[in-house]
Amino acid sequence: MTSEYDDATTFDLTADRAAVKLSSDWGIGNAVNGGIIMSLLAQATSAVSRGADGHGDVLGLSAVFLSPGTDGGGETTTDVLRSGRSMTTAQTVLTQDDTERVRAFVTLGDIDRYAEPITLNPQPPTMPEPDACVRSSDAPPEALSQSGLLSRVDIRLDPACVGWAVGQPSGNGELRGWIRFADGREPDLHSLLLFLDAFPPVTFDLGAKGWVPTVQFSGYLHARPAPGWLQVRTRTTTVAGGLHEEDAQIWDSTGRLVAQSRQLASARF
Amino acid sequence: MTSEYDDATTFDLTADRAAVKLSSDWGIGNAVNGGIIMSLLAQATSAVSRGADGHGDVLGLSAVFLSPGTDGGGETTTDVLRSGRSMTTAQTVLTQDDTERVRAFVTLGDIDRYAEPITLNPQPPTMPEPDACVRSSDAPPEALSQSGLLSRVDIRLDPACVGWAVGQPSGNGELRGWIRFADGREPDLHSLLLFLDAFPPVTFDLGAKGWVPTVQFSGYLHARPAPGWLQVRTRTTTVAGGLHEEDAQIWDSTGRLVAQSRQLASARF
Incomplete structure (x- = not known):
């Protein structure tokens, strides 16, 4: 199958x-x-x-x-x-x-030649376990019906950064959570490119609304991910004039940073 | 002239x-x-x-x-x-x-359309004034003779992150300093691409030696820089198997982040 x-x-x-x-x-x-x-x-x-x-x-x-x-x-x-x-x-x-x-x-x-030895590996962020996080499958029906993606990847967001879903964005410009395939397939190297771009727009945490088309994207893959949940953190530090940059990092279940990306994208406030 | x-x-x-x-x-x-x-x-x-x-x-x-x-x-x-x-x-x-x-x-x-309004701007790092920093023109003669670049840009490095020059790298993976054209020309938008890639390799701060060829580079320009010194910070968080990623940020003399980049490059230890 x-x-x-x-x-x-x-x-x-x-x-x-x-x-x-x-x-x-x-x-x-x-x-x-x-x-x-x-x-x-x-x-x-x-x-x-x-x-x-x-x-x-x-x-x-x-x-x-x-x-x-x-x-x-x-x-x-x-x-x-x-x-x-x-x-x-x-x-x-x-x-x-x-x-x-x-x-x-x-x-x-x-x-595999570039994955070892590890000289510097950033630590994953502290966040609640997946079962204590907010599930993408609990998104409003109108959001789910507009996004096939949301039913094919299982996203669990740290409750501390989902205030935007109820009109109370934190203003930090950061989302943290877990991600995996909804059907249980384990992650592999090239699937990390999907997971780097699957979270909701990080600008939601700043009160932005709506879709944010990517202008340019650059991703690096550092190692094959181990089986299990992936931890994801997305952040933005620079937002001006309707554009923003978004950084994403992915750690595998061993705590290894396996992928990271940066993109330039729109932002609508 | x-x-x-x-x-x-x-x-x-x-x-x-x-x-x-x-x-x-x-x-x-x-x-x-x-x-x-x-x-x-x-x-x-x-x-x-x-x-x-x-x-x-x-x-x-x-x-x-x-x-x-x-x-x-x-x-x-x-x-x-x-x-x-x-x-x-x-x-x-x-x-x-x-x-x-x-x-x-x-x-x-x-x-200019994308430069304003500013929603989020990262603060520049705290560092000594340019005259209290280590000048690129004080680099060893053998380094200067190998690098025409070093005499055309005036780099002033925060003394706290130049231990590598005397065999005592900090291990933090961060360089901070100032940069401008040595002949007094003011920075403009497209010159920021030069300044993003002009600092010594950030891996020096981890004890790496030698030149680090860039594999991929991605830079974003956010605003025209104001006249005066530019502040630069380069950092690496991920080094493994002879490759590393390097982030660079540039602030202009008003404290505005005007450019940032990320590159995947070699690293020799």
Whole structure:
């Protein structure tokens, strides 16, 4: 039995192109979540790189979002820009009906080579256990009906940072919580790109409303995650003129920082 | 009289291409500093974008470094990927002798539109005044002779984080200090890309040695800097397996965060 995530990230590879299908099952509003698109793009890029005797594990991915992905078919095209002894650098473009959705730089390597030894690892934040947190499945029905994503990932938010859900944002600009696949699939390396972009907008904690389209995204993957819940913290320190930057960090169940990202995105107040 | 920086970032534009010249005057070892390359690339991209009735101020720039820039001529080629009402997205590639050096995604807009109002601005770190800091011009002669960059930017490091220079790194993974052009030119928007990448490697503060090639870089520019000294803080929180991430922040003389970046780079211990 395959998982919902595996179904959503399958593709049909021919040389440097992969036929893909985006699904509103992973949507927020009419747009397909950028995280599931990046996970799919990472896997297609990995397959092309391996086919060209390059590396297969994503170490870093920088993307620009050119138009919202929509329900239906699409295609990725990958150019291997450089293939060295320790790293491969590629560029992948996702199009739907000849319209570019996402363009990304992907740096690949052998993740296990870069995962050890650990010189510096930031500690995960202190937060209540998942069962003592606020469940995404308890979101208002109108929010759930607009977001297929919310029923496919199980998010548990620290109660100390969900005041915004009842009109009392903390003003700290930080969300903390847990995340995993709702159907029990364990996380793997490339699924971290989904989890980096699956939390509610951190600007909710500042009183912002509504969806916040990503302009640029940059994520680094540091190690394969151990099985179990992932801990996520998102923060923003810089908000001005309708734009903000958001940092996300993910720790696995061993307390290892396995992924981090930064994005430039809109913010509506 | 033009400044050293203006001389180093001039170009000759023809349609979507700019003939450029890289100079080892801005080098570290044999490689031309990535920051001066990004400043030059940003200006060429801005010129192409304006010529296509797009926006002219860089808001975000994500780059992959494919091979070290060397002393001599080169060419940038810019593709405008998307031109909307509020933002333009472009891709620019820098080549020398048909070899790709740097490839970048550049998001442009009207910076003054996004600079205000300020909702959240991180406070600059507390550090001694520039005259009470350690000057880059006091670096050992062998370091100065290897780095043209070090004589063109005036860096003043907080004495609390230069122990590494005498074999006593603090282990904190943080550098703080001031920066400006040595010839007195005031900072402008696109020069912030140079200043984001001009400090010594933050891994020196952890006892690492030697040069740390950048793999991926992502920088955001938030506002035009006011005249005067810029305050810089670089930090790393994640170092493993010979790779690290480095965050840089720049505040202008009014205490406004005007730029920030994150990069994935090597680390040699």
